[in-house]
Amino acid sequence: MIFLALTTSIGLAEKKLPVVYKTDFENGATEWSPTDDAAWKLRKTEKGFVYSQFVKRSKYEPPHRSPYNISLLNTPVVGSFQLDVDVLSTHEDYGHRDCCLFFGYQNPANFYYVHLGKKTDDHANQIFIVKDAPRIKISTKTTDGTNWDSKWHHVRIIRNAETGQIRVYFDDMKTPIMEAVNRTFKHGKIGLGSFDDTGDWDNLILRGELYDATD
Numbered sequence: 001m002i003f004l005a006l007t008t009s010i011g012l013a014e015k016k017l018p019v020v021y022k023t024d025f026e027n028g029a030t031e032w033s034p035t036d037d038a039a040w041k042l043r044k045t046e047k048g049f050v051y052s053q054f055v056k057r058s059k060y061e062p063p064h065r066s067p068y069n070i071s072l073l074n075t076p077v078v079g080s081f082q083l084d085v086d087v088l089s090t091h092e093d094y095g096h097r098d099c100c101l102f103f104g105y106q107n108p109a110n111f112y113y114v115h116l117g118k119k120t121d122d123h124a125n126q127i128f129i130v131k132d133a134p135r136i137k138i139s140t141k142t143t144d145g146t147n148w149d150s151k152w153h154h155v156r157i158i159r160n161a162e163t164g165q166i167r168v169y170f171d172d173m174k175t176p177i178m179e180a181v182n183r184t185f186k187h188g189k190i191g192l193g194s195f196d197d198t199g200d201w202d203n204l205i206l207r208g209e210l211y212d213a214t215d
Helices: 002-015
Strands: 019-023 032-034 040-045 048-053 069-073 078-089 098-107 110-117 127-131 153-159 165-170 178-181 189-194 199-210
Touching (some): 048 189, 069 098, 078 189, 110 153, 189 199
Antiparallel strands (some): 040 048, 078 153, 098 110, 110 127
8 A cells, every 4th residue: 555655646746747827926916815915915026026925913813723824826726736836934033934835725624734834843844734623733754944044945745635645845856845644635725825924925836637626
């Protein structure tokens, strides 16, 4: 069974999923829905426009303990996917300095998210599931922490909906910094944000298998 899961995961990566959405935010962010519109804006920089989550703690109150800052891509909804995006943490440095990525999003009480935190503990720098209850760590592998600084970084998430495998990469696209296996949500929306910090996002590419609700 372990060999089967491994070969299935490798096959997914080698299959090179088709691009189903991409943006550099130069033409706006109309396809995105923030949980608090006032916490997000397009920001002009030397590299062009970026999607900026600039309010540390938005007015959004989640039904269970989970991130306060989320912006969801309206469509497409995907099953297996590979998400690539550039991120800049704009918050001052401290132990739980973070940015988050969301996937398998069903509703405000059911989704997965990756917390890229400065220092690791049971509530930081992990892969989490929110399932009608406060977030629970599901990571089977992580690091001592995410080395946030004043530079842009590249993040990749690879999700195999069939096996449940989740892999997260940070700058080094060969060795994952986090891993988990969970099959609770086999499809859902993707999103960007933070638990209660700030960050900028750019150059997002989503490859994936489109989910058809009629199937």
